[in-house]
Amino acid sequence: MPVVQCCFTNTPTAARPQFLCQYFLFYAYYSRTLLNTKALVGMSRDTFAFTSASLRSLRLEQELQDWEDARRALAHRRAMTRRPLPAAPRLRHGNERIQTVRAPPPQVRCRDPAIHNIFMCGDMKRVYAVLKDPGMVNALMETVHEEMMWAPEMGMWTLVSKVKQTSALRLAASRGHSGCVEELLFREAEVDADPGGRTALHDACSGGHHICVRLLLDHGADPDLLAVDGNAPLHLCNAAETYQCAEHLVTSGAQVNVAQRDSGLTPLHVACRRGLEDHVELFLSYGGDVTARSQEGETPLNSACAGAERPADAGRYLRIVQKLLVAGADAQTAGRKKHTALHNACGNCCPRIVKLLLEHGARADVDNCAGYTPMDCLLQVIEDYPDQQPEVVARSLLNYGAQPPSPRMLKLCLPSPATLEVMLNCYPVIPACDEWLEDIPEELLKVCLKIYHIPKMLCSEDSQHSSGEIMSSQLLFIYGSKSNAIKKQAQMFDTKLCFLILLIYYISYY
Secondary structure, X not given: OHHHHHHHHOOOOOOHHHHHXXXXXXXXXXHHHHHHHHHHHHXXXXXXXXXXXXXXXXXXXHHHHHHHHHHHHHHHHHHHHOOOOOOOOOXXXXXXXXOOOOOOOOOOEEOOHHHHHXXXXXXHHHXXXXXXXXXXXXXXXXXXXXXXXXXXXXXXXXXXXXXXXXXXXXXXXXXXXXHHHHHHHHOOXXXXXXXXXXXXXXXXXXXXXXXXXHHHHHOOOOOOOOOOOOOOHHHHOOOHHHHHHHHHHHHOOOOOOOOOOOOOOOHHHHHHHHOOHHHHHHHHHOOOOOOOOOOOOOOHHHHHHHXXXXXHHHHHHHHHHHHHHHOOOOOOOEOOOOOEHHHHHHHOOOHHHHHHHHHOOXXXXXXXXXXXXXXXXXXXXXXXXXXXXXXXXXXXXXXXXOOOOOHHHXXXXXXXXXXXXXXXXXOOOOOXXXXXXXXXXXXXXXXXXXXXXXXXXXXXXXXXXXXXXXXXXXXXXXXXXXXXXXXXXHHHOOHHHHHHHHHHHHHHHO
């Protein structure tokens, strides 16, 4: 082998063993790559009709995978055989002894799914059998799965192996097996170990396992440690069943106002957004800051008003808003986009929350960055909340200084005739029908004209009064005595307005 002899003769004597190790490693690597390529070619002949370009791409992918495996193996071998540098000599004073620091034993890695299931199921009989090996207490549990990922250097999708790491303590705590957690802690498991980016305390809080949380805290778990995603354990107490977990954390000294690393949300923000009334009361009693702002400038009051999306949860969010306002929250505080709590409450059509905010000083005529007022936010969601009394919200806004909307926005009131009535009453003069009547969808007009066929009466100026009386009689037929006011207005306004009112009331009735 002349090449090897030449390279070996030019290599220093001290580095020759390392050179030989690297040479044989790369020789084995290229030999295996050649065998894999030959096997792939043979497989293609027997099973698949690969093109030459596909075979080349597969070969390159295999070479990259093998090269990465070889690099990791070499790095691991060097780490295992690396010797620490000799300590610098220092003078000893009296009877002082020099302490020798020993390197910790290498961490055990386990990829056996059967052992993973033992800790996830909490089978104590098998747990005792596994823990006979002391290295399994802090063993690194790895799960390997394959994902399709795009490889831009090859221009194709490739199957890449992904490794997820956890620990036995995390597996047991995430499933709430307190007996298994207690046994691992008794055998000196690392309570703050975070393989995979989270600790066992994060997993226990996320699952609402308060007994495991209590055990971990009693053994010195850090209640303020942030996970790799920036969440503290209190941020993960985001469900009703996690109240006892949150209570254990705050009584153990967890910071109530700890901010999430990326979003800046505090646990009070999360509790308000999720509608967790008990959590909010707990955090406020331990000094929760109602003026804390997230990265978007949102306060807990903004989060509470934005979370009240479902009508069934409006009562819980109303009580949360009351608690925040009593604790000193400012109803006029806006986020970075100048979106106030009143904008959010109107966008969710919550009449009682809107009234409460207005009573505590919220401005009804303020614009956000998009130029929308709370009234505009209400009109845009009338179609989604026709049964949530949007007319009550509109009346409250108008009573506290909101300006009437543009006439062209009246088309958004079609799903709620009562809201249209409130809007028409707020104008000093009824706007011209030509400006907003034309915005009614054509299909709605066709449906109405099939039943009330009066186009000829609308064209005659002499018959405007009589046509108004006919429309009023039709409204009287539909709504009985409730349409008396409409009948009086029909005699005062023009025919097109009466026609619009008739249309809306008919649609709402049928």
